[in-house]
Amino acid sequence: MLKLFRFMKPYRIAVLFTLVLVFLQTLSDLYLPTLMADIVDKGVVSGDTPYIWQIGGLMLLIAALGGVCSVGASYLSAKSAGAFGKDLRSRVFAHVEQFSLHEFDKVGTASLITRTTNDITQVQMVLTMLMRVMVMAPLMCIGGIIMAMSKDVKLSFVIIAVVPVLALIILAVVSRSIPLFKSMQVKIDKLNLVLRESLTGVRVIRSFNRTTHEQQRFNEANLDLTDTSIKVNRLMAGLMPTMMLVMNIASIAIIWFGGKRIEAQGIEVGDLIAFIQYAWQIMFALIFASMMFVMVPRAQASAVRINEVLDMKPEILDAEVTKRAASHANSxxxxxxxxxxxxxxxxxxxxxxxxxxxxxxxxxxxxxxxxxxxxxxxxxxxxxxxxxxxxxxxxxxxxxxxxxxxxxxxxxxxxxxxxxxxxxxxxxxxxxxxxxxxxxxxxxxxxxxxxxxxxxxxxxxxxxxxxxxxxxxxxxxxxxxxxxxxxxxxxxxxxxxxxxxxxxxxxxxxxxxxxxxxxxxxxxxxxxxxxxxxxxxxxxxxxxxxxxxxxxxxxxxxxxxxxxxxxxxxxxxxx
The missing domain is CATH 3.40.50.300 (P-loop containing nucleotide triphosphate hydrolases)
Known part of the structure; x- marks a missing residue:
């Protein structure tokens, strides 16, 4: 898929601004729990209302700036990814137009249509997410761990113990889903082929009373794709509840051990609240990462199919133009x-x-x-x-x-x-x-x-x-x-x-x-x-x-x- 990213070169400035805006949004999200801890520990506990208003106003300002950065990043990522998809479709179409009949016979019309539409859409969707998540997820995860450790190092071991467990869950799901996503794209080709033949040959099909037969062909191709989709969706459906279960267990552990730390005067109530927020920020960062790990395999399978078309050299090429005697004869x-x-x-x-x-x-x-x-x-x-x-x-x-x-x-x-x-x-x-x-x-x-x-x-x-x-x-x-x-x-x-x-x-x-x-x-x-x-x-x-x-x-x-x-x-x- 990285090979296709060369088509993003004209939009590198938009991509750079997107990454900067996502970086600023993530920093604002990481800073808010610390301000919340200050409000609780220094404002609510001591009854300092002006301090609550002061820090609360600062939180609103930072949240608003984070929101502006989020909207800007979403706009720029969608715009640049959309332009990338447009350029890539044009490039594939222009390249396919150079093919001889042999290349068309080799790949198949139905497959070329799928690769130019569905496959490019898959890559475009991943690119839109990737520009946001590839900065936000690692920064939120690492930054969340650092900020949590700044509140209490001992309590941070709960998060440090949970992160590998979540990573293993994601890895297990992704490793099983990659072959299924590759298979799905091939089965979409087959479904398009059957559908195209049925629609273009409708007169022949009806004249020979083969409507039932064609319905059966379509149902078989459709069911084959559906079964594979269900297998993938089962994996995906199980991912989120499993991660939520692990994080809820982690939250219970944080509250339990955090209560003990408050009794021992190791941390204050506000720090525990901030710590829980950081734990959930880390979880959401991993959820975003898991979404990418889910989408990337399918996009990778699509990217391979797109590159197969772009790398396919037409058998019939123009020779280098050489000087020759002008001839208007048409024998x-x-x-x-x-x-x-x-x-x-x-x-x-x-x-x-x-x-x-x-x-x-x-x-x-x-x-x-x-x-x-x-x-x-x-x-x-x-x-x-x-x-x-x-x-x-x-x-x-x-x-x-x-x-x-x-x-x-x-x-x-x-x-x-x-x-x-x-x-x-x-x-x-x-x-x-x-x-x-x-x-x-x-x-x-x-x-x-x-x-x-x-x-x-x-x-x-x-x-x-x-x-x-x-x-x-x-x-x-x-x-x-x-x-x-x-x-x-x-x-x-x-x-x-x-x-x-x-x-x-x-x-x-x-x-x-x-x-x-x-x-x-x-x-x-x-x-x-x-x-x-x-x-x-x-x-x-x-x-x-x-x-x-x-x-x-x-x-x-x-x-x-x-x-x-x-x-x-x-x-x-x-x-």
């Missing part, structure tokens, strides 16, 4: 490219070589699992090729910055994804400064203008989270419009026409020819009708290119392509 070339998913023994792609030229349409077709989407993912560097190279305009994509590379690309993913906001906002996601005319033109080319016009709010119609209030075909068309408004040099359509009817598909492809005449188009498709007019068709099978050619050429030369065509078209349609 895409694969040169003997092979790719292995992490941990896989068999390549997902093997020995791919082809060139997609500007002004031409390159289509990629193949069976399920043949590697079509994997091929597309190598172009914007979502993954890097294990062997060979992917080149754009003759330059290896690994020699470009990711920003430079992706500025050239307009991607329409296989799973159409829309964001909360208006239709206009979603199209402008492709180009933030797009004019209204550009937005409407992109929607028109993408064959989305008609259904947008039918909506009462038009382009200001609100898209629900995940685009659940529009159909699959409408989502695909809006995703295509988002890529078109960008006017990139390279278009990547990853099975982006699958939800469109044949008429809309044909109209869209005809409109794309004019709109993207100078761009390089790569289209992944399952439909033969979508790819048959392409300038070149690449047939993939189990990650290997089996044939490249036009529709007519492949019908004669590629058995796999002809098999795909025959499965979708009749002999008359082929002819």
């Amino acid at each position: 895409v070339a694969f040169d003997n490219v092979s790719f292995y998913y992490p941990g896989a023994e068999i390549p997902a792609l093997s020995g791919l070589s082809f060139t997609a030229k500007p002004g031409e349409i390159t289509a990629i077709i193949g069976g399920t699992g043949s590697g079509k989407s994997t091929l597309i993912n190598l172009i914007p560097r979502f993954y890097d090729a294990s062997e060979g190279s992917v080149r754009i305009g003759g330059i290896d994509v690994r020699e470009m910055t990711q920003e430079e590379l992706r500025d050239r690309i307009g991607l329409v993913p296989q799973k159409a994804l829309l964001f909360t906001g208006t239709i206009e906002d979603n199209i402008r996601f492709g180009k933030e400064d797009a004019t209204d005319e550009e937005v409407r033109h992109a929607a028109s080319v993408a064959q989305a203008a008609d259904f947008i016009a039918e909506m009462p709010e038009g382009y200001q119609a609100v898209i629900a989270q995940g685009g659940t209030n529009v159909s699959g075909g409408q989502k695909q068309r809006l995703s295509i419009a988002r890529a078109l408004v960008r006017k990139p040099a390279i278009y990547l359509f990853d099975d982006s026409f699958s939800a469109l009817d044949f008429k809309t598909d044909a109209k869209l492809r005809a409109a794309l020819k004019t709109e993207t005449a100078e761009a390089t188009l790569l289209i992944v498709a399952q439909r033969v009708s979508t790819v048959m007019d392409a300038d070149q068709i690449i047939v993939l099978d189990e990650g290997v290119i089996t044939a490249i050619g036009t529709h007519k050429e492949l019908l004669e030369s590629s058995g796999i392509y002809r098999e795909i065509v025959l499965s979708q078209l009749s002999e008359e349609e082929i002819a």
Whole structure:
């Protein structure tokens, strides 16, 4: 957790003032029992009313100053810890945005959400307490013992005997709670995962009548977390009563032995009252310390998980920018490219070589699992090729910055994804400064203008989270419009026409020819009708290119392509 405290550096002045204010507050708390002893011994016993008023007024002043210091310390600690949490969340989010798909697969989306929210909140809460307790608790404990000894050394042995007992109780509870807190964070991950899957997949769950099954999955994850939480809370619940029992026994012992000391004229009544107050101050200091010992293990477990994310180095990094010949060409070339998913023994792609030229349409077709989407993912560097190279305009994509590379690309993913906001906002996601005319033109080319016009709010119609209030075909068309408004040099359509009817598909492809005449188009498709007019068709099978050619050429030369065509078209349609 100390490693994360480097993010507190911008707020070190606020932290310093917090520590000073807590120090002053603690001194005021330690001084008040001594003044109370003076009032009793010198004012009440002797009947000196002016002295009582004088010392009583001084006590009120010191208490007020202590209160001001307490409020100030609380404000500054909360403000600086809150700023720390904000900065840390921003840092984690920015770092995660640099991850390749491999890092996302490795950690998991649900876990990343938990680490960015719950885990950082745990550390932030501990930091707020720590800035106050790390000064107050030891100072109050040590100072209380010193002040108690100043009143009566012999009676102080009761406190000195009690402190180790309380420390052992705290240590026993903490040592048992640390593994449970670590386990809790993992189980929160699992609960978030189940909840996220259940909410995002609610349509599938209901359509297959699996609501009961999902409820059972959630209940199991929830019960698992609850059981661990109960175990921790039992430990915590037993800590406070045990400490109070020990301190009450200590108080009885102090009063008993204190009474004997008063009879022997070893101390006065006021000193005994002050002594009891110091004993309780020491106890409360240990209680605060025990609270920290309870919170710190959980925060430590969270800090480890946060550091795991921050220490994770993205596999895909920008190379150092070197001087190279300026190239505006947007051809895409694969040169003997092979790719292995992490941990896989068999390549997902093997020995791919082809060139997609500007002004031409390159289509990629193949069976399920043949590697079509994997091929597309190598172009914007979502993954890097294990062997060979992917080149754009003759330059290896690994020699470009990711920003430079992706500025050239307009991607329409296989799973159409829309964001909360208006239709206009979603199209402008492709180009933030797009004019209204550009937005409407992109929607028109993408064959989305008609259904947008039918909506009462038009382009200001609100898209629900995940685009659940529009159909699959409408989502695909809006995703295509988002890529078109960008006017990139390279278009990547990853099975982006699958939800469109044949008429809309044909109209869209005809409109794309004019709109993207100078761009390089790569289209992944399952439909033969979508790819048959392409300038070149690449047939993939189990990650290997089996044939490249036009529709007519492949019908004669590629058995796999002809098999795909025959499965979708009749002999008359082929002819």
